[in-house]
Amino acid sequence: MTDFDRTRTFFHLPDxxxxxxxxxxxxxxxxxxxxxxxxxxxxxxxxxxxxxxRAGWIDAPxxxxxxxxxxxxxxxxHVVAGETLSIxxxxxxxxxxxxxxxxxxxxxxxxxxxxxLYMADGLAxxxxxxxxxxxxPEDVEAAIGPDVAVLLLTEVDYRTGxxxxxxxxxxxxxxxxxxxxxxxxxxxGALPVDVVxxxxxxxxxCTYKYLNGGPGAxxxxxxxxxxxxxxxxxxxxxxxxxxxxxxxxxxxxxxGIDRMRVGTPPILQLAALDxxxxxxxxxxxxxxxxxxxxxxxxxxxxxxxxxxxxxxASPRESARRGSQVSFRHxxxxxxxxxxxxxxxxxxxxxxxxxxxxxxxxxxxxxxxxxxAQVLAEVMHGRLWDHDAYRAxxxxx
Ligand SMILES: *Cc1c(COP(=O)(O)O)cnc(C)c1O
Numbered sequence: 547m548t549d550f551d552r553t554r555t556f557f558h559l560p561d562x563x564x565x566x567x568x569x570x571x572x573x574x575x576x577x578x579x580x581x582x583x584x585x586x587x588x589x590x591x592x593x594x595x596x597x598x599x600r601a602g603w604i605d606a607p608x609x610x611x612x613x614x615x616x617x618x619x620x621x622x623x624h625v626v627a628g629e630t631l632s633i634x635x636x637x638x639x640x641x642x643x644x645x646x647x648x649x650x651x652x653x654x655x656x657x658x659x660x661x662x663l664y665m666a667d668g669l670a671x672x673x674x675x676x677x678x679x680x681x682x683p684e685d686v687e688a689a690i691g692p693d694v695a696v697l698l699l700t701e702v703d704y705r706t707g708x709x710x711x712x713x714x715x716x717x718x719x720x721x722x723x724x725x726x727x728x729x730x731x732x733x734x735g736a737l738p739v740d741v742v743x744x745x746x747x748x749x750x751x752c753t754y755k756y757l758n759g760g761p762g763a764x765x766x767x768x769x770x771x772x773x774x775x776x777x778x779x780x781x782x783x784x785x786x787x788x789x790x791x792x793x794x795x796x797x798x799x800x801x802g803i804d805r806m807r808v809g810t811p812p813i814l815q816l817a818a819l820d821x822x823x824x825x826x827x828x829x830x831x832x833x834x835x836x837x838x839x840x841x842x843x844x845x846x847x848x849x850x851x852x853x854x855x856x857x858x859a860s861p862r863e864s865a866r867r868g869s870q871v872s873f874r875h876x877x878x879x880x881x882x883x884x885x886x887x888x889x890x891x892x893x894x895x896x897x898x899x900x901x902x903x904x905x906x907x908x909x910x911x912x913x914x915x916x917x918a919q920v921l922a923e924v925m926h927g928r929l930w931d932h933d934a935y936r937a938x939x940x941x942x
Pocket of ligand 1: 630631632633658659661662700704729731732752765
């Protein structure tokens with residue numbers, strides 16, 4: 547059993563703050579500043595260029611990738627870290643499309659994060675032969691037709707927390723001859739994920755949300771072993787080359803997942819992420835899921851009992867939710883500002899969503915009850931600034 551009283555000591559959070567925004571940026575693990583300080587002095591400071599070999603910087607994307615892989619059920623050697631999630635979406639999607647040359651539709655849903663859709667759109671305009679079909683989340687399965695090359699979905703909806711059934715949709719895609727690219731931005735570190743059991747072809751995700759890697763932390767990409775040696779990298783960077791230090795004029799893809807590397811990895815961010823991943827060493831994701839659902843249930847029950855003006859925007863059935871809960875209110879922006887001013891940090895997503903993320907590693911039952919109580923005080927006293935709402939309404 548995971549001891550969450552212990553994991554709470556792993557994070558730096560100011561006293562009195564209830565932090566329910568780890569789905570946007572995870573808090574600072576206390577191990578990170580120490581590790582970075584040591585790494586800067588003993589590696590960059592002492593070794594300079596020698597750090598690439600002596601400190602193993604060159605292999606850091608694979609080393610850290612394997613640690614993430616363990617949290618998403620990937621086989622060792624099939625996840626690599628680097629770049630940003632938007633870039634990894636592009637890379638994985640391009641690779642998947644290349645494996646289905648006879649088809650031209652990219653299928654996604656309206657709940658997907660805009661950057662994923664923008665990247666797909668940019669890629670389709672570049673190839674001039676692909677098109678994007680975007681349907682409602684509940685209509686995805688029925689829309690997987692014989693022309694679909696790739697299903698591009700985010701498992702957990704960033705606005706509502708709605709959870710797709712990854713195994714079921716992957717099966718449906720495969721039955722129709724399509725491949726899948728799963729975005730795990732709101733899944734990795736939030737709930738149990740098993741890319742192998744689900745049969746996922748490609749998966750991508752970021753590490754600054756539930757994995758606490760820090761602002762701008764590198765993203766990751768997984769490619770199923772059955773595909774990886776057939777992948778033709780569209781972003782053919784020198785560090786994805788089979789022999790980068792031969793500086794050959796022609797690109798040859800590296801072995802396995804190494805071909806999904808692009809350029810020089812962000813070594814400082816990888817060191818911070820590596821230290822942050824220590825938090826997960828003794829953590830069982832099934833315990834995280836149980837604890838997260840219990841926190842969400844407490845929050846929903848308390849908020850619905852005391853704030854009838856707020857309506858639940860997330861699925862009511864816990865099995866259909868990721869690790870966040872959202873409520874709607876037309877003045878959601880101003881209400882969230884009032885909460886933040888009172889030490890309860892969630893966030894707002896236009897046009898009307900108050901979004902709260904639940905990460906049991908550093909959030910306990912008392913935090914959730916306090917958040918619900920502060921929200922009730924704000925609602926009952928109408929303690930928000932109506933002008934703040936008008937200001938944001940004017941620009942959106
Ligand atoms: C957070 C998030 C992103 C952000 O992409 P970056 O390139 O890291 O800025 C993309 N897609 C999804 C689904 C996200 O939740």
